Amino acid sequence: MIGGILAALVLGLQTHPAAGSQATCLPVDHQRNASRAWSDFEFSTEIEGGPMWLAGRGCYARAGEAAREYLARGPLLSVREQAITQLHLGRNLAFAGDEAAAAQAVASARRSDLRTDGEIALDWNAYVEGLYGFLVKDRELLDARLESLRRSTHQGDAMNAGNLARLAACFERSYMEAQTASECVAAPAP
Template identity: 60%
Template sequence: MSILLVLVLYLQASSQVARPAPVDDLETCPAVPNEANAERDWEDFEFSTDKPGSPMWYADLGCYRRAAEASREYLTRGPLLGVRESAISHLHMARYLAFAGDEAGAALALGGARRSDQRTAAEIALDWNAYVEGLYGFLVKDRGLLDARLETLRTSPNEGDRYNGRNLSWLSRCFERTYMEAQTDAACAVEPGPAR
Protein backbone atom coordinates (compact mmCIF):
# COMPACT_ATOMS: atom_id res chain seq x y z
CA MET A 1 0.00 0.00 0.00
CA SER A 2 1.41 3.38 -0.90
CA ILE A 3 2.41 5.73 1.90
CA LEU A 4 0.35 8.49 0.31
CA LEU A 5 -2.83 6.42 0.37
CA VAL A 6 -2.22 5.40 3.98
CA LEU A 7 -1.92 9.11 4.84
CA VAL A 8 -5.16 9.93 3.01
CA LEU A 9 -7.03 7.17 4.83
CA TYR A 10 -5.57 8.23 8.16
CA LEU A 11 -6.59 11.85 7.63
CA GLN A 12 -10.10 10.79 6.68
CA ALA A 13 -10.75 8.20 9.35
CA SER A 14 -8.41 8.76 12.26
CA SER A 15 -9.78 9.30 15.73
CA GLN A 16 -11.42 12.62 16.34
CA VAL A 17 -8.95 15.43 15.85
CA ALA A 18 -9.13 18.70 17.72
CA ARG A 19 -9.76 21.13 14.91
CA PRO A 20 -9.53 24.88 15.23
CA ALA A 21 -12.74 26.85 14.93
CA PRO A 22 -13.26 28.36 11.48
CA VAL A 23 -11.71 31.79 10.98
CA ASP A 24 -11.82 34.05 7.94
CA ASP A 25 -9.75 37.12 8.81
CA LEU A 26 -6.85 38.16 6.57
CA GLU A 27 -4.41 38.36 9.46
CA THR A 28 -4.83 34.68 10.28
CA CYS A 29 -5.71 33.55 6.76
CA PRO A 30 -3.45 35.29 4.23
CA ALA A 31 -4.34 35.36 0.54
CA VAL A 32 -3.73 32.19 -1.46
CA PRO A 33 -0.48 32.36 -3.50
CA ASN A 34 -2.12 31.07 -6.68
CA GLU A 35 0.83 31.41 -9.07
CA ALA A 36 3.30 29.81 -6.67
CA ASN A 37 0.89 27.00 -5.83
CA ALA A 38 0.24 26.29 -9.52
CA GLU A 39 3.94 25.45 -9.93
CA ARG A 40 3.98 22.91 -7.09
CA ASP A 41 3.96 19.16 -7.43
CA TRP A 42 0.55 17.72 -6.49
CA GLU A 43 1.68 15.65 -3.48
CA ASP A 44 3.66 18.59 -2.10
CA PHE A 45 0.71 20.93 -2.58
CA GLU A 46 -2.02 18.59 -1.35
CA PHE A 47 -0.36 17.15 1.76
CA SER A 48 2.11 19.75 3.03
CA THR A 49 1.23 21.11 6.46
CA ASP A 50 4.33 23.26 6.85
CA LYS A 51 4.35 25.25 3.59
CA PRO A 52 2.24 28.42 3.56
CA GLY A 53 -0.41 28.33 0.87
CA SER A 54 -1.10 24.59 1.06
CA PRO A 55 -4.68 23.56 1.84
CA MET A 56 -3.61 21.54 4.89
CA TRP A 57 -1.52 24.48 6.12
CA TYR A 58 -4.61 26.71 5.96
CA ALA A 59 -6.81 24.04 7.58
CA ASP A 60 -4.40 23.68 10.51
CA LEU A 61 -4.98 27.41 11.18
CA GLY A 62 -8.78 27.07 10.96
CA CYS A 63 -8.76 28.83 7.58
CA TYR A 64 -11.04 26.25 5.95
CA ARG A 65 -12.44 28.61 3.32
CA ARG A 66 -8.90 29.55 2.27
CA ALA A 67 -7.99 25.85 2.19
CA ALA A 68 -10.91 25.20 -0.15
CA GLU A 69 -9.96 28.24 -2.24
CA ALA A 70 -6.38 26.96 -2.53
CA SER A 71 -7.70 23.57 -3.70
CA ARG A 72 -10.11 25.12 -6.20
CA GLU A 73 -7.44 27.39 -7.66
CA TYR A 74 -4.90 24.54 -7.88
CA LEU A 75 -7.44 22.35 -9.67
CA THR A 76 -8.02 25.19 -12.14
CA ARG A 77 -4.53 26.70 -12.52
CA GLY A 78 -2.16 23.91 -11.53
CA PRO A 79 -0.99 20.90 -13.53
CA LEU A 80 -3.61 18.68 -15.09
CA LEU A 81 -4.25 15.89 -12.63
CA GLY A 82 -5.08 12.27 -13.15
CA VAL A 83 -8.45 10.90 -12.06
CA ARG A 84 -7.08 9.70 -8.70
CA GLU A 85 -5.36 12.96 -7.77
CA SER A 86 -8.31 15.06 -8.88
CA ALA A 87 -10.72 12.92 -6.86
CA ILE A 88 -8.60 13.26 -3.71
CA SER A 89 -8.30 17.03 -4.16
CA HIS A 90 -12.05 17.39 -4.69
CA LEU A 91 -12.75 15.30 -1.58
CA HIS A 92 -10.41 17.40 0.53
CA MET A 93 -11.88 20.63 -0.87
CA ALA A 94 -15.35 19.39 0.06
CA ARG A 95 -14.23 18.56 3.59
CA TYR A 96 -12.67 22.03 4.03
CA LEU A 97 -15.93 23.65 2.93
CA ALA A 98 -17.89 21.42 5.31
CA PHE A 99 -15.56 22.31 8.21
CA ALA A 100 -16.17 25.98 7.35
CA GLY A 101 -19.91 25.38 7.69
CA ASP A 102 -20.69 25.44 3.95
CA GLU A 103 -22.19 21.97 3.63
CA ALA A 104 -24.09 22.89 0.44
CA GLY A 105 -20.84 24.01 -1.21
CA ALA A 106 -19.16 20.85 0.08
CA ALA A 107 -21.85 18.71 -1.53
CA LEU A 108 -21.23 20.46 -4.86
CA ALA A 109 -17.47 19.94 -4.60
CA LEU A 110 -17.96 16.21 -4.00
CA GLY A 111 -19.26 15.86 -7.55
CA GLY A 112 -15.63 15.91 -8.70
CA ALA A 113 -14.53 13.35 -6.12
CA ARG A 114 -16.12 10.29 -7.68
CA ARG A 115 -13.83 8.03 -9.73
CA SER A 116 -14.55 6.28 -12.99
CA ASP A 117 -11.14 4.65 -13.39
CA GLN A 118 -9.88 1.26 -12.35
CA ARG A 119 -7.35 1.13 -9.56
CA THR A 120 -3.76 0.24 -10.22
CA ALA A 121 -1.99 -2.60 -8.46
CA ALA A 122 -0.12 -0.05 -6.31
CA GLU A 123 -3.33 1.29 -4.73
CA ILE A 124 -5.10 -0.13 -1.72
CA ALA A 125 -8.35 -1.86 -2.59
CA LEU A 126 -11.29 0.25 -1.48
CA ASP A 127 -14.69 1.38 -2.65
CA TRP A 128 -13.84 5.08 -2.99
CA ASN A 129 -17.19 6.02 -4.53
CA ALA A 130 -19.16 4.42 -1.68
CA TYR A 131 -17.29 6.66 0.76
CA VAL A 132 -17.81 9.79 -1.37
CA GLU A 133 -21.51 9.01 -1.84
CA GLY A 134 -21.98 8.33 1.88
CA LEU A 135 -20.34 11.65 2.74
CA TYR A 136 -22.62 13.31 0.19
CA GLY A 137 -25.62 11.67 1.88
CA PHE A 138 -24.59 13.26 5.17
CA LEU A 139 -24.09 16.70 3.65
CA VAL A 140 -27.48 16.76 1.90
CA LYS A 141 -29.16 14.95 4.82
CA ASP A 142 -30.14 11.85 2.84
CA ARG A 143 -30.11 9.25 5.62
CA GLY A 144 -30.93 6.37 3.26
CA LEU A 145 -27.94 7.08 1.03
CA LEU A 146 -25.56 7.49 3.96
CA ASP A 147 -26.71 4.29 5.66
CA ALA A 148 -26.62 2.25 2.42
CA ARG A 149 -23.03 3.30 1.68
CA LEU A 150 -22.05 2.76 5.32
CA GLU A 151 -23.35 -0.80 5.12
CA THR A 152 -21.39 -1.38 1.90
CA LEU A 153 -18.17 -0.25 3.57
CA ARG A 154 -18.78 -2.02 6.89
CA THR A 155 -19.28 -5.38 5.17
CA SER A 156 -16.33 -5.02 2.80
CA PRO A 157 -13.32 -7.31 3.31
CA ASN A 158 -10.99 -4.39 2.48
CA GLU A 159 -9.22 -2.57 5.30
CA GLY A 160 -9.47 0.79 3.52
CA ASP A 161 -13.24 0.44 3.30
CA ARG A 162 -13.45 -0.27 7.03
CA TYR A 163 -11.46 2.92 7.75
CA ASN A 164 -13.81 4.95 5.60
CA GLY A 165 -16.81 3.12 7.04
CA ARG A 166 -15.72 4.16 10.51
CA ASN A 167 -15.79 7.79 9.41
CA LEU A 168 -19.26 7.37 7.90
CA SER A 169 -20.44 5.71 11.13
CA TRP A 170 -19.54 8.92 13.01
CA LEU A 171 -21.56 10.92 10.49
CA SER A 172 -24.48 8.51 10.79
CA ARG A 173 -24.38 8.60 14.59
CA CYS A 174 -24.49 12.42 14.57
CA PHE A 175 -26.60 12.81 11.44
CA GLU A 176 -28.53 15.88 12.62
CA ARG A 177 -25.38 17.75 13.60
CA THR A 178 -22.95 19.79 11.50
CA TYR A 179 -20.02 18.16 9.77
CA MET A 180 -17.59 19.90 12.14
CA GLU A 181 -19.47 18.56 15.17
CA ALA A 182 -19.74 15.05 13.74
CA GLN A 183 -15.98 14.99 13.11
CA THR A 184 -14.85 16.51 16.41
CA ASP A 185 -17.34 15.55 19.14
CA ALA A 186 -16.22 12.47 21.07
CA ALA A 187 -19.85 11.31 21.32
CA CYS A 188 -19.83 10.78 17.55
CA ALA A 189 -16.64 8.70 17.56
CA VAL A 190 -17.88 5.68 19.50
CA GLU A 191 -16.53 2.69 17.63
CA PRO A 192 -19.17 0.70 15.76
CA GLY A 193 -19.64 -2.98 16.45
CA PRO A 194 -18.38 -5.65 14.06
CA ALA A 195 -19.93 -5.91 10.61
CA ARG A 196 -22.94 -8.17 10.36
Protein backbone atom coordinates in the same frame (compact mmCIF):
# COMPACT_ATOMS: atom_id res chain seq x y z
CA MET B 1 4.24 6.98 -0.77
CA ILE B 2 0.82 5.33 -0.39
CA GLY B 3 1.44 4.67 3.32
CA GLY B 4 2.34 8.32 3.80
CA ILE B 5 -0.80 9.46 2.05
CA LEU B 6 -2.94 7.13 4.19
CA ALA B 7 -1.22 8.41 7.34
CA ALA B 8 -1.88 12.02 6.30
CA LEU B 9 -5.54 11.23 5.67
CA VAL B 10 -5.93 9.50 9.04
CA LEU B 11 -4.28 12.44 10.79
CA GLY B 12 -6.56 14.80 8.89
CA LEU B 13 -9.61 12.88 10.08
CA GLN B 14 -8.48 12.97 13.70
CA THR B 15 -7.46 16.60 14.17
CA HIS B 16 -9.74 19.50 13.34
CA PRO B 17 -8.84 22.90 14.77
CA ALA B 18 -11.65 25.38 15.20
CA ALA B 19 -12.33 27.36 12.07
CA GLY B 20 -10.23 30.51 11.88
CA SER B 21 -11.65 33.77 10.63
CA GLN B 22 -10.63 34.72 7.12
CA ALA B 23 -9.00 37.83 8.61
CA THR B 24 -6.55 35.68 10.60
CA CYS B 25 -5.84 33.31 7.70
CA LEU B 26 -3.09 34.27 5.31
CA PRO B 27 -4.02 34.95 1.67
CA VAL B 28 -3.23 32.08 -0.69
CA ASP B 29 -0.46 32.52 -3.28
CA HIS B 30 -2.23 30.87 -6.21
CA GLN B 31 0.69 31.25 -8.64
CA ARG B 32 3.10 29.58 -6.25
CA ASN B 33 0.66 26.78 -5.53
CA ALA B 34 0.00 26.24 -9.26
CA SER B 35 3.68 25.41 -9.77
CA ARG B 36 3.74 22.75 -7.04
CA ALA B 37 3.63 19.04 -7.81
CA TRP B 38 0.23 17.55 -6.92
CA SER B 39 1.35 15.29 -4.04
CA ASP B 40 3.32 18.14 -2.48
CA PHE B 41 0.41 20.57 -2.84
CA GLU B 42 -2.29 18.16 -1.69
CA PHE B 43 -0.60 16.47 1.27
CA SER B 44 2.15 18.71 2.67
CA THR B 45 1.52 20.00 6.16
CA GLU B 46 4.96 21.65 6.21
CA ILE B 47 4.88 23.96 3.18
CA GLU B 48 2.79 27.11 3.53
CA GLY B 49 -0.25 27.57 1.34
CA GLY B 50 -1.49 24.06 0.59
CA PRO B 51 -4.86 22.76 1.77
CA MET B 52 -3.53 20.53 4.57
CA TRP B 53 -1.26 23.30 5.84
CA LEU B 54 -4.18 25.76 5.86
CA ALA B 55 -6.69 23.29 7.33
CA GLY B 56 -4.21 22.44 10.07
CA ARG B 57 -4.50 26.07 11.16
CA GLY B 58 -8.30 26.14 11.02
CA CYS B 59 -8.32 28.06 7.72
CA TYR B 60 -10.84 25.79 6.03
CA ALA B 61 -12.32 28.34 3.63
CA ARG B 62 -8.82 29.31 2.50
CA ALA B 63 -7.93 25.61 2.14
CA GLY B 64 -10.97 25.23 -0.10
CA GLU B 65 -9.93 28.30 -2.08
CA ALA B 66 -6.41 26.90 -2.51
CA ALA B 67 -7.76 23.58 -3.83
CA ARG B 68 -10.26 25.25 -6.18
CA GLU B 69 -7.58 27.50 -7.63
CA TYR B 70 -5.12 24.60 -7.95
CA LEU B 71 -7.71 22.67 -9.95
CA ALA B 72 -8.10 25.69 -12.26
CA ARG B 73 -4.47 26.90 -12.47
CA GLY B 74 -2.26 23.95 -11.57
CA PRO B 75 -1.15 21.03 -13.69
CA LEU B 76 -3.76 18.82 -15.32
CA LEU B 77 -4.49 16.00 -12.91
CA SER B 78 -5.25 12.33 -13.39
CA VAL B 79 -8.76 11.12 -12.57
CA ARG B 80 -7.46 9.81 -9.22
CA GLU B 81 -5.68 13.06 -8.31
CA GLN B 82 -8.64 15.21 -9.29
CA ALA B 83 -11.04 13.02 -7.27
CA ILE B 84 -8.86 13.26 -4.16
CA THR B 85 -8.52 17.03 -4.52
CA GLN B 86 -12.30 17.40 -5.04
CA LEU B 87 -12.99 15.30 -1.94
CA HIS B 88 -10.60 17.34 0.20
CA LEU B 89 -12.03 20.55 -1.26
CA GLY B 90 -15.48 19.38 -0.19
CA ARG B 91 -14.35 18.41 3.30
CA ASN B 92 -12.71 21.81 3.81
CA LEU B 93 -15.80 23.65 2.60
CA ALA B 94 -17.90 21.54 4.98
CA PHE B 95 -15.57 22.34 7.89
CA ALA B 96 -15.93 26.03 6.93
CA GLY B 97 -19.70 25.66 7.22
CA ASP B 98 -20.64 25.71 3.52
CA GLU B 99 -22.20 22.26 3.25
CA ALA B 100 -24.07 23.07 0.00
CA ALA B 101 -20.82 23.92 -1.82
CA ALA B 102 -19.16 20.98 -0.08
CA ALA B 103 -21.81 18.60 -1.45
CA GLN B 104 -21.19 19.89 -4.96
CA ALA B 105 -17.43 19.34 -4.65
CA VAL B 106 -17.87 15.90 -3.09
CA ALA B 107 -20.29 14.85 -5.85
CA SER B 108 -17.49 15.63 -8.32
CA ALA B 109 -15.11 13.29 -6.48
CA ARG B 110 -16.65 10.06 -7.78
CA ARG B 111 -14.32 8.06 -10.02
CA SER B 112 -15.01 6.22 -13.23
CA ASP B 113 -11.51 4.80 -13.63
CA LEU B 114 -10.17 1.54 -12.27
CA ARG B 115 -7.85 1.54 -9.27
CA THR B 116 -4.16 1.38 -10.16
CA ASP B 117 -1.78 -1.16 -8.66
CA GLY B 118 -0.17 1.40 -6.36
CA GLU B 119 -3.41 2.47 -4.68
CA ILE B 120 -4.84 1.33 -1.39
CA ALA B 121 -7.68 -1.15 -1.90
CA LEU B 122 -10.93 0.58 -0.99
CA ASP B 123 -14.35 1.39 -2.40
CA TRP B 124 -13.75 5.06 -3.12
CA ASN B 125 -17.18 5.78 -4.57
CA ALA B 126 -19.04 4.22 -1.62
CA TYR B 127 -17.19 6.57 0.74
CA VAL B 128 -17.75 9.61 -1.48
CA GLU B 129 -21.46 8.82 -1.86
CA GLY B 130 -21.86 8.28 1.89
CA LEU B 131 -20.20 11.60 2.64
CA TYR B 132 -22.45 13.23 0.05
CA GLY B 133 -25.46 11.63 1.74
CA PHE B 134 -24.47 13.26 5.03
CA LEU B 135 -23.97 16.68 3.44
CA VAL B 136 -27.37 16.67 1.70
CA LYS B 137 -29.04 14.95 4.69
CA ASP B 138 -29.97 11.79 2.78
CA ARG B 139 -29.93 9.28 5.63
CA GLU B 140 -30.81 6.32 3.42
CA LEU B 141 -27.83 6.95 1.13
CA LEU B 142 -25.42 7.44 4.04
CA ASP B 143 -26.59 4.26 5.78
CA ALA B 144 -26.43 2.16 2.59
CA ARG B 145 -22.85 3.24 1.81
CA LEU B 146 -21.82 2.79 5.43
CA GLU B 147 -23.09 -0.80 5.40
CA SER B 148 -21.31 -1.46 2.12
CA LEU B 149 -18.00 -0.27 3.60
CA ARG B 150 -18.55 -2.25 6.80
CA ARG B 151 -18.91 -5.47 4.76
CA SER B 152 -15.59 -4.88 3.02
CA THR B 153 -12.40 -6.60 4.17
CA HIS B 154 -10.12 -3.76 3.03
CA GLN B 155 -8.35 -1.64 5.64
CA GLY B 156 -9.07 1.58 3.74
CA ASP B 157 -12.79 0.79 3.76
CA ALA B 158 -12.70 0.16 7.51
CA MET B 159 -11.17 3.60 8.06
CA ASN B 160 -13.74 5.25 5.79
CA ALA B 161 -16.59 3.29 7.44
CA GLY B 162 -15.42 4.66 10.79
CA ASN B 163 -15.68 8.19 9.46
CA LEU B 164 -19.14 7.60 7.96
CA ALA B 165 -20.26 5.99 11.25
CA ARG B 166 -19.22 9.17 13.05
CA LEU B 167 -21.32 11.21 10.62
CA ALA B 168 -24.25 8.81 11.01
CA ALA B 169 -24.06 9.05 14.81
CA CYS B 170 -24.58 12.83 14.62
CA PHE B 171 -26.54 13.00 11.38
CA GLU B 172 -28.57 16.10 12.28
CA ARG B 173 -25.49 18.13 13.21
CA SER B 174 -23.11 20.14 11.05
CA TYR B 175 -20.11 18.44 9.48
CA MET B 176 -17.74 20.24 11.86
CA GLU B 177 -19.75 19.14 14.90
CA ALA B 178 -20.06 15.55 13.68
CA GLN B 179 -16.30 15.37 13.14
CA THR B 180 -15.26 17.02 16.39
CA ALA B 181 -17.84 16.27 19.11
CA SER B 182 -16.82 13.39 21.36
CA GLU B 183 -20.38 12.09 21.51
CA CYS B 184 -20.29 11.53 17.73
CA VAL B 185 -17.78 8.70 18.01
CA ALA B 186 -19.81 5.67 16.98
CA ALA B 187 -19.45 2.28 18.59
CA PRO B 188 -17.72 -0.24 16.30
CA ALA B 189 -20.06 -2.27 14.13
CA PRO B 190 -20.75 -5.83 15.29
